[in-house]
Amino acid sequence: xxxxxxxxxxxxxxxxxxxxxVFLVEQGLLYxxxxxxxxxxxxFMFAPKGWIVADISLIPNKSELYIEAIEDxxxxxxxxxxxxxxxxxxxxxRRIAVLQNRIIMLMSASAIERYDHFIKTYPQIVQRVxxxxxxxxxxxxxxxxxxxxxANIKNNKK
Amino acid sequence: xxxxxxxxxxxxxxxxxxxxxVFLVEQGLLYxxxxxxxxxxxxFMFAPKGWIVADISLIPNKSELYIEAIEDxxxxxxxxxxxxxxxxxxxxxRRIAVLQNRIIMLMSASAIERYDHFIKTYPQIVQRVxxxxxxxxxxxxxxxxxxxxxANIKNNKK
DNA sequence: AGTATGCATTAATCTATGTTAAGAAATGAG
DNA sequence: CTCATTTCTTAACATAGATTAATGCATACT
Numbered sequence: 001x002x003x004x005x006x007x008x009x010x011x012x013x014x015x016x017x018x019x020x021x022v023f024l025v026e027q028g029l030l031y032x033x034x035x036x037x038x039x040x041x042x043x044f045m046f047a048p049k050g051w052i053v054a055d056i057s058l059i060p061n062k063s064e065l066y067i068e069a070i071e072d073x074x075x076x077x078x079x080x081x082x083x084x085x086x087x088x089x090x091x092x093x094r095r096i097a098v099l100q101n102r103i104i105m106l107m108s109a110s111a112i113e114r115y116d117h118f119i120k121t122y123p124q125i126v127q128r129v130x131x132x133x134x135x136x137x138x139x140x141x142x143x144x145x146x147x148x149x150x151a152n153i154k155n156n157k158k
Numbered sequence: 159x160x161x162x163x164x165x166x167x168x169x170x171x172x173x174x175x176x177x178x179x180v181f182l183v184e185q186g187l188l189y190x191x192x193x194x195x196x197x198x199x200x201x202f203m204f205a206p207k208g209w210i211v212a213d214i215s216l217i218p219n220k221s222e223l224y225i226e227a228i229e230d231x232x233x234x235x236x237x238x239x240x241x242x243x244x245x246x247x248x249x250x251x252r253r254i255a256v257l258q259n260r261i262i263m264l265m266s267a268s269a270i271e272r273y274d275h276f277i278k279t280y281p282q283i284v285q286r287v288x289x290x291x292x293x294x295x296x297x298x299x300x301x302x303x304x305x306x307x308x309a310n311i312k313n314n315k316k
Numbered sequence: 317a318g319t320a321t322g323c324a325t326t327a328a329t330c331t332a333t334g335t336t337a338a339g340a341a342a343t344g345a346g
Numbered sequence: 347c348t349c350a351t352t353t354c355t356t357a358a359c360a361t362a363g364a365t366t367a368a369t370g371c372a373t374a375c376t
Contacts, residue, residue, distance in 0.1 A: 034262055034266065036266040036267075040266070042262065042265045042266050044258065044261065044262065055258075056251050056254045056255045056258065057255055057258070057259075058255045058256070058259055064258075064262070080251075081244075081247060081251075084242060084243070084244065084247055085242070086239075086242065088247075089239060089242055089246075089247075089250070092247070092250040092251075092254070093214050093238075093239075093250075095254060096214045096250070096253060096254060096257065097214045097215055097216045098216070099254065099257035099258065099261065100202065100213075100214065100215070100222075100257065101215075101216055102261055103202065103257065103260055103261055103264065104192055104200065104202065104222070106261065106264045106265070106297065107200045107264070107297040108192065108194040108198070108200050109194075110332075110333095111332075111333070130352085130353060130354085131353075131354065132352095132353070132354080139264065139265040140332095140333070140334085141333075141334060141335080142353080142354075142355090143333090143334075143335080143336095143354090143355080143356085144332080144333050144334070145354095146354060146355050146356080147332095147333085147355085147356080147357095148332090148333090150355080150356085268362075268363095269362075269363070288322085288323060288324085289323075289324065290322095290323070290324080298362095298363065298364085299363075299364060299365080300323080300324070300325090301324090301325080301326085301363085301364075301365080301366095302362080302363050302364070303324095304324060304325050304326075305325085305326080305327095305362095305363080306362090306363085308325080308326085
């Protein structure tokens with residue numbers, strides 16, 4: 001259980017690294033992403049203060065995700081499975097609920113609906129990351145996000 | 159801990175129901191889905207023998223998912239959180255890994271890539287459900303699946 | 317057997333989002 | 347402060363997948 005200080009841009013974990021660690025964000029903001037075969041980055045999650053970020057991949061002990069600091073941050077590093085209790089079960093359940101919801105959004109909602117949902121759900125993150133990262137999290141390009149946002153504003157005015 | 163016998167088409171849980179239960183599939187095949195505001199069904203998961211199916215939603219005690227039998231099935235009903243041990247943690251981790259992978263596929267892979275991945279990962283399910291259900295799981299329409307499959311075959315011949 | 321229902325396929329057309337490119341605005345580094 | 351880099355926006359064009367509709371098959375129902 002170590003405490004790590006990270007500078008903006010520091011990469012905490014890379015694809016292929018061991019993924020036996022779990023990181024609790026004590027301060028700052030991290031994000032986890034993949035880079036696909038075409039070299040494109042896709043943001044899997046943001047991790048602000050209080051969140052746990054870890055890659056639990058299907059391939060044992062091999063991370064699929066990169067984890068990187070968006071801001072200077074402090075994280076507490078723990079071994080995975082180092083605590084088994086009511087509280088940790090609740091955290092697992094909550095994580096599953098979040099992931100389930102994300103899948104449902106990706107399958108059933110349009111880009112602008114996903115964006116609206118995101119800014120309602122994570123208003124504090126919206127302020128702190130570039131739009132292109134939000135676009136990536138939503139599964140669209142920055143250009144598309146720019147477009148649907150301005151189309152939305154115009155429609156509201158009408 | 160009850161054992162339930164289900165007939166094909168039986169709905170085990172509906173949107174809005176309590177979601178305090180967890181179902182272990184002992185025999186048969188179930189699926190979980192949402193119905194969106196436009197009335198469209200989106201399949202969230204299939205649950206063959208040995209799998210656990212449950213809705214862990216963000217809204218406490220309120221299911222977002224429908225759970226229904228695709229085949230005559232037998233499930234064991236348990237209370238959520240009724241066991242906390244190494245084994246259950248592993249199951250939670252595995253579920254999270256599956257969901258993470260699904261999100262990554264939805265964000266980074268084309269329809270045909272998602273289809274190829276699906277038939278490799280769940281060959282036993284492919285045989286037992288209509289194509290339209292696979293399309294729904296992949297996040298596309300049955301027509302689109304039909305199209306990309308035949309386009310794929312033609313490309314392979316070339 | 318005959319009819320109804322659900323499923324798969326194909327095709328024409330439409331639309332949301334991707335791609336490429338350029339310029340403007342904001343941010344950061346020396 | 348200035349230059350370089352990153353970010354955002356807009357626009358023209360391209361494409362994957364959606365929509366609608368028609369047809370052919372199965373399967374199930376009477």
